[in-house]
Amino acid sequence: MNMILSPIPWLLVIPLAGATLTMLLPYHWRSAASVVGIFTQLMASVILWYQVTHYGPQFYAMADWQAPLGISLRADGLATLFVLMSSLVASACAFYAHHYLSLHKRANFWPLLWFLWASLNGIWLAADTFNLYVGLELLTFAAVGLVAFASDERSLEASIRYLYAALLGSMAYLLGVALLYGAQGTLAMDSLAETWQWGPTTQVAVTLILGGLLLKTAVFPLHTWLPPAHGGALTPVSALLSALVIKASFYILLRFWIEFQIYQFLPSLSQLLGALGAGAILWGGWMALRQTHLKMVVAYSTVAQIGYMTLMFPLLVAENSEASMLAYQGGILMLLAHAFAKAGMFLAAGNLIFCTGKPDLVSLAGMSRYRPLNIFAFGLAGVSLMGLPPSGGFNAKWMLLQSSFMSGQWWWIVVLLLGSLLSAAYIFRVFAYTYQETDALDTYKRPRLSLELIALSLSGISILLGFASLWPLEMISLPGPVMEALP
Amino acid sequence: MDTNLIFTLCGVGLCGLGFFGFIYHRHLLRRLIAFNLIGNGTFLVMVGFAQRGQGVTDHVIQALVLTGIVVAVAATALGLVLIRRWFQLKGSTQLPEDDAS
Numbered sequence: 001m002n003m004i005l006s007p008i009p010w011l012l013v014i015p016l017a018g019a020t021l022t023m024l025l026p027y028h029w030r031s032a033a034s035v036v037g038i039f040t041q042l043m044a045s046v047i048l049w050y051q052v053t054h055y056g057p058q059f060y061a062m063a064d065w066q067a068p069l070g071i072s073l074r075a076d077g078l079a080t081l082f083v084l085m086s087s088l089v090a091s092a093c094a095f096y097a098h099h100y101l102s103l104h105k106r107a108n109f110w111p112l113l114w115f116l117w118a119s120l121n122g123i124w125l126a127a128d129t130f131n132l133y134v135g136l137e138l139l140t141f142a143a144v145g146l147v148a149f150a151s152d153e154r155s156l157e158a159s160i161r162y163l164y165a166a167l168l169g170s171m172a173y174l175l176g177v178a179l180l181y182g183a184q185g186t187l188a189m190d191s192l193a194e195t196w197q198w199g200p201t202t203q204v205a206v207t208l209i210l211g212g213l214l215l216k217t218a219v220f221p222l223h224t225w226l227p228p229a230h231g232g233a234l235t236p237v238s239a240l241l242s243a244l245v246i247k248a249s250f251y252i253l254l255r256f257w258i259e260f261q262i263y264q265f266l267p268s269l270s271q272l273l274g275a276l277g278a279g280a281i282l283w284g285g286w287m288a289l290r291q292t293h294l295k296m297v298v299a300y301s302t303v304a305q306i307g308y309m310t311l312m313f314p315l316l317v318a319e320n321s322e323a324s325m326l327a328y329q330g331g332i333l334m335l336l337a338h339a340f341a342k343a344g345m346f347l348a349a350g351n352l353i354f355c356t357g358k359p360d361l362v363s364l365a366g367m368s369r370y371r372p373l374n375i376f377a378f379g380l381a382g383v384s385l386m387g388l389p390p391s392g393g394f395n396a397k398w399m400l401l402q403s404s405f406m407s408g409q410w411w412w413i414v415v416l417l418l419g420s421l422l423s424a425a426y427i428f429r430v431f432a433y434t435y436q437e438t439d440a441l442d443t444y445k446r447p448r449l450s451l452e453l454i455a456l457s458l459s460g461i462s463i464l465l466g467f468a469s470l471w472p473l474e475m476i477s478l479p480g481p482v483m484e485a486l487p
Numbered sequence: 488m489d490t491n492l493i494f495t496l497c498g499v500g501l502c503g504l505g506f507f508g509f510i511y512h513r514h515l516l517r518r519l520i521a522f523n524l525i526g527n528g529t530f531l532v533m534v535g536f537a538q539r540g541q542g543v544t545d546h547v548i549q550a551l552v553l554t555g556i557v558v559a560v561a562a563t564a565l566g567l568v569l570i571r572r573w574f575q576l577k578g579s580t581q582l583p584e585d586d587a588s
Contacts, residue, residue, distance in 0.1 A: 069550060130551055137558045141565055148569060153576055160515065160569050160582060167522050167562055168509060174555065175502060175529045181548065182536035 007044040007051065008060040008073050008125060011083060014040050015118035022110035030110045031098055037114070038091050045080075045087040049475075052080045057480050059127070072188070074127040076480025078332070081472055082124040082251060085336055089243045089343050089458070090117050096347055096454045097236035100354075109149065109236075116142035116240065123248045128187040129177045132252050133170060136216065140166040143245045146237040147229050158228035165215055165225040169249070172212030179205035190481060193259045206262060210269075213256075216249035219273075219310055220280030223303045227287075231299035235350025238295060239458075242302045243343035247335060250309060257313060258328070259485050264318040274314030278415040280307030285422030289429060293359045294349050297426055298342070301385060304423060305338045308400070311412055315403045321487040323406035328486060329473050330399030336472055337384050337392030337462050344459030345381035348374050351447045351455060352434075361433045368434040370444060374452050375434055380459035382427040384466075387420050392465025494535025501528030513581040515570045519563060526559040 018037040022030045051058055052075055062071040075083070090113070097109055119138035126132045144166065148159035181187055183201040196202075218226035230241050257263055263270050284304030291297045312331025316324045351374045356363040368375045384393035397416060404412040465472070477483060505524030512518050530552045537548040574580060 069547060130554075134554060134558065137562065141561060144565060144569070148572075156569065156573055156576065157582055160566075160573060163562075163566055163569060164509075164518060164522070167566075168525075171522070171525045171529060175525075175532060178529060178533035178536060181533070181551075182539070185537075187547070187551075 006058065006060050007047040008058060008075055009062065010040070010044045011048065011121040011125065012073075012118055014044065015114045015121065019111045019114035019118060022107075022114060027103060027107040030107050034094065034098075034110045034114070038094055041117070042087050042091060045083050048075055049080050049084055052077060052478065053475070056478070071131055072127045073125040075125055076482065077475045077478030078255075078480065078482055079124045081332070081336070081475045082247070083121060085339055086117070086120045086124070086244050088461070089339055090120075090240065092454050092458050093236045093240050093243075093343060093347075096239070096451060097234075099448055099450050100236055100350070101234070105149070105234075109146075112142050112145045112149070113240075116146065116245070120244055120248060123251065127189055129180065129189065129192070130187050133174050133177060136170050136173065136249060136252070139245060139248055140170060140216075143241055146240070147233045149237060150232060150234045154228065155232040158225075158232045161225045162229040165222075169212040169215035172208045172215070173252075176205040176207075176209035176212065179208070189255065189259055193261075193481065193485065196260050198265060206256075206266075209256060210253070213249045213253040214276070217246050217253065217306060218303065219276050219306055220283055220303065221276070223280065223284070223306070226303060227296055227299040230302060231293065231296040235295075235346060235353070238299070238350070239343040239346040242299070242346060243339040246302070246306060247339065250306070250335070254331075255482070258316070258482050261318075261485055263313065263316040264487075267317070270314045270316065273310055274412060277307040277310030277313070278412070280304060280310065281415055281419035282307075282422065285419055285426060288426040289422065292361055294353060294361055294364065294430065295346070295359060297361070297430060298345050298349050301345075301423065301426065302338075302342060304419060305334075305342065305385065308334050308397070308416075308419065309338070311400060311415070314409065314412065315400065315407060316486075317407050318487050320407050323403045324487050326399045326403035326406065328482075329476065330396050330403060332476050333392060333399065333465070333469055333472060334396035337396055337465050340458050340465065341381040341384035341391075341393060341462035344377055344455050344457075344462060345385070347451070347455035347458065348378040348381065351451050352378070354447045354451075355444045357445060361430065364430070364433040365436040365438045366434070368431070369437075371447075371452075373456065374447070375431075377452065377456040377459045379427075379431070380456070380463050382430075384459070384462035386423045386427060390466035391463045392469065393462065395466055395469045489539055491535040491539040494531050495539065496535075498528045498531030498533075498535060501525070501531060504528075515566075515573070515580055515582070519566045519570065522566070523559065523563060526555070530555055 014037055021033055025033055057076040060073045101109055119135045123135035126135055144159050144163045147162055148156055179201050184192055184195055186192055215222045230238050281304050284300050288297050288300035309331055312327045315327030353359050384391035387393045387397040401416055502525050505521045508521030509518055533548055533552050538545050
């Protein structure tokens with residue numbers, strides 16, 4: 001298909017052009033140019049969604065250079081869903097940033113945002129393992145730059161830690177890819193899946209790739225870089241990082257796990273992943289309960305939520321196709337609900353901190369009376385994160401529970417329930433602070449209504465997902481490489 | 488012994504050395520250099536392991552290594568900028584040890 005008709009190249013070209021253009025334009029023009037870019041991006045995502053649902057998976061070779069030397073891209077249902085998710089969340093965060101940041105900050109925010117967006121789309125659409133590596137590295141650079149953007153000592157320290165952890169992770173991934181290429185002679189995902197053979201080299205390669213991706217996704221106990229980076233960044237950046245960036249390495253892990261049918265051959269490794277997920281849920285929830293700063297609570301909640309997504313791996317069992325399907329769908333829905341809920345929660349938390357001017361929980365006193373709309377946005381996101389009905393998070397947890405029942409792995413049920421209790425505890429703890437009344441006369445700043453509405457709409461989407469779960473689930477069930485590889 | 492096998496083994500050795508340095512050292516520049524060692528080791532493994540026993544050059548892998556080198560240079564540059572800023576702010580070449588994680 002030529003370039004004009006297919007939306008796939010535009011999903012990469014527009015953000016890359018946006019990154020370059022916004023670096024060159026004078027400050028006052030950068031926001032206007034970015035708004036145009038955001039709308040074309042949303043349009044391209046919707047066109048891609050239309051094409052994939054009506055005509056099946058789409059393939060595209062950049063500039064008609066075929067693999068192995070060219071860059072080939074593909075969009076199946078899963079990739080399209082992720083493109084749509086990142087377009088929606090990134091647009092919301094971009095508009096938030098436009099109102100939230102000062103002119104000078106904003107001007108330098110745009111190029112980094114566009115690089116981030118380009119690398120995200122590159123990862124969702126990549127059809128070979130090496131392009132995934134390039135996407136991961138570009139994503140790291142953009143994300144580290146954005147964390148350092150808060151330009152204080154704490155965020156600088158966090159960004160250096162983040163950079164080192166991420167570099168180590170991507171090098172391990174690249175070494176794994178090199179070994180895979182040496183063993184199998186190809187880099188393309190589909191031909192790797194066809195000719196996949198287990199041997200010592202492949203096993204070492206899978207171990208390296210797994211380790212690297214777990215470090216980049218911040219799965220417990222490799223999560224220590226995450227809370228300072230996500231909690232210390234500027235608010236729109238925190239939302240982008242927690243909602244989208246960690247999902248990229250998780251997405252690659254998921255594709256490897258299912259498309260190369262690793263889950264069939266290494267069930268004990270799946271159980272290990274599940275154990276790490278359980279550790280993340282319990283430790284992340286416990287640490288969130290003990291934080292004194294609002295954004296750190298939200299950041300540790302991300303650690304716990306990554307655990308829920310990781311729980312889908314042990315539930316993908318070859319013998320039970322129904323349980324596997326439920327686990328796959330539940331895991332993806334969990335990821336989707338978390339993306340919207342966490343972005344909404346971070347933005348709402350940022351608004352509250354803007355009001356009080358202090359980052360700690362104690363100074364939230366009286367906020368539920370003073371900023372009810374904002375507390376409502378925080379609460380809606382909390383409902384989805386706790387997994388209360390009706391919300392996307394509830395449906396996702398329900399499916400994971402059912403899948404655990406069906407495959408007879410009762411121990412994950414215990415973890416899921418304990419995790420929900422912990423998340424309820426840390427979210428209600430935040431609420432308790434907002435209901436406190438202090439005698440001290442405080443001065444509060446009033447955030448713009450648009451900032452509160454953006455947070456509210458993101459949280460609202462995570463609730464709406466509870467009513468419209470079928471739609472994303474149908475989308476990821478469209479025929480494609482992942483569906484073929486599931487039992 | 489095939490030259491490519493020697494490359495591979497050297498690469499694995501470099502990766503191991505780099506990994507050790509990355510974990511062991513606290514000085515930020517040393518860790519960045521250790522990262523570069525891991526990177527170079529990886530590239531040697533890529534070239535050597537993919538071309539072992541073939542006797543012909545594999546263009547794909549050379550293109551990949553070139554891309555990889557560009558990415559590693561960019562990573563090093565970003566790391567250096569952050570380390571320099573850290574040094575300007577704190578006058579220190581290492582991160583404070585984390586007491587609670």
